[in-house]
Amino acid sequence: MKPNWAVVATVDEPAALVATFAAHHLAQGAAAVHVFLDQPDVEAQAMLARLPGCVVTVCDAAYWASTPRGKRPGLHTTRQAHNARRVYAQTDADWLLHCDADEFLRDGDALHAELAAAPDHAMYLRLLVAERAYPQGVIGDDIFAGVFRHELVDYPRNGARVYGEMRSFFHYGLTGHKAGKAVVRVGAQMQMGIHAPLGKPPHQAIQTTRLLHFDGLTPLHFTLKLLRRAHEPPSRASDRHGAARSTQFWSLCEAVADAPLRTALVSTLKTLDHRQIKQLRRFGCLDETGFDPRPVLAAAGLDPDLSVAAFDARLRQRYAGFLQAHAPDLA
Numbered sequence: 417m418k419p420n421w422a423v424v425a426t427v428d429e430p431a432a433l434v435a436t437f438a439a440h441h442l443a444q445g446a447a448a449v450h451v452f453l454d455q456p457d458v459e460a461q462a463m464l465a466r467l468p469g470c471v472v473t474v475c476d477a478a479y480w481a482s483t484p485r486g487k488r489p490g491l492h493t494t495r496q497a498h499n500a501r502r503v504y505a506q507t508d509a510d511w512l513l514h515c516d517a518d519e520f521l522r523d524g525d526a527l528h529a530e531l532a533a534a535p536d537h538a539m540y541l542r543l544l545v546a547e548r549a550y551p552q553g554v555i556g557d558d559i560f561a562g563v564f565r566h567e568l569v570d571y572p573r574n575g576a577r578v579y580g581e582m583r584s585f586f587h588y589g590l591t592g593h594k595a596g597k598a599v600v601r602v603g604a605q606m607q608m609g610i611h612a613p614l615g616k617p618p619h620q621a622i623q624t625t626r627l628l629h630f631d632g633l634t635p636l637h638f639t640l641k642l643l644r645r646a647h648e649p650p651s652r653a654s655d656r657h658g659a660a661r662s663t664q665f666w667s668l669c670e671a672v673a674d675a676p677l678r679t680a681l682v683s684t685l686k687t688l689d690h691r692q693i694k695q696l697r698r699f700g701c702l703d704e705t706g707f708d709p710r711p712v713l714a715a716a717g718l719d720p721d722l723s724v725a726a727f728d729a730r731l732r733q734r735y736a737g738f739l740q741a742h743a744p745d746l747a
Contacts, residue, residue: 419532420509422447423513433633497609548563595612668681
């Protein structure tokens with residue numbers, strides 16, 4: 417029998433992105449997409465209700481009161497892990513992918529083939545990431561425009577060639593993670609984690625497709641992401657972001673009051689000039705195939721506004737207080 421797979425995500429993003437995430441993965445062949453809304457969102461709930469196969473849970477106070485902890489965990493990663501483990505224990509799918517609303521599987525058919533060929537001893541398959549970047553001067557009108565860069569091998573040498581003196585701002589050539597996400601075998605008593613099940617169970621990397629990571633759907637989204645990381649409450653896991661990410665958000669904090677400097681920093685991290693594009697092509701680390709989810713949304717009867725302007729407007733509404741406190745010129 418052909419193995420099937422499901423997706424679980426705990427999300428706190430504008431409704432247009434959440435609906436696109438769910439519709440895309442259902443169209444790629446997911447048996448179900450389990451969306452946990454980190455806070456109530458009437459607009460997202462209405463959109464998701466129109467997608468057969470999408471299972472929505474609102475993580476309100478009553479939801480967390482019903483859990484063994486009895487209250488909402490402070491760290492979003494703890495909330496993500498709890499929800500992923502809950503679905504893993506209940507799903508009737510053969511495999512479960514845990515990812516975020518800014519991550520999109522490139523090719524569902526390729527994943528199906530990989531799962532069908534997976535050896536019995538493989539407890540999970542690892543999806544490597546392809547991270548979106550903008551060719552210099554070509555940001556595009558919609559939030560999904562751009563190209564996708566892969567991690568650079570031999571980063572101490574090749575990172576210097578591509579990113580020069582900014583190489584410490586990147587993790588193997590990426591602003592975000594290179595760990596990828598796991599498609600975990602259900603029924604194998606795995607304990608779901610953020611990037612992979614806990615422990616070191618046998619696994620293999622998927623070679624035929626990747627997870628497209630939009631680490632910041634717009635420059636404002638990326639700026640907010642870094643500023644929010646910098647202002648997280650202290651925790652025992654305060655070093656969990658890694659050296660490169662910490663360098664990014666502390667540098668942005670230093671530049672936040674200087675709008676031109678702040679813009680230049682974000683641009684340096686998220687855009688590729690002609691020389692960098694040429695080098696990444698040479699290294700085989702650039703995917704220039706576009707990503708356009710609008711046909712899938714249309715087929716599902718949805719038409720969310722995916723423009724940069726609309727997305728940023730939602731962000732400014734959602735984070736009005738935070739922006740006013742930390743970057744008032746962006747509010």
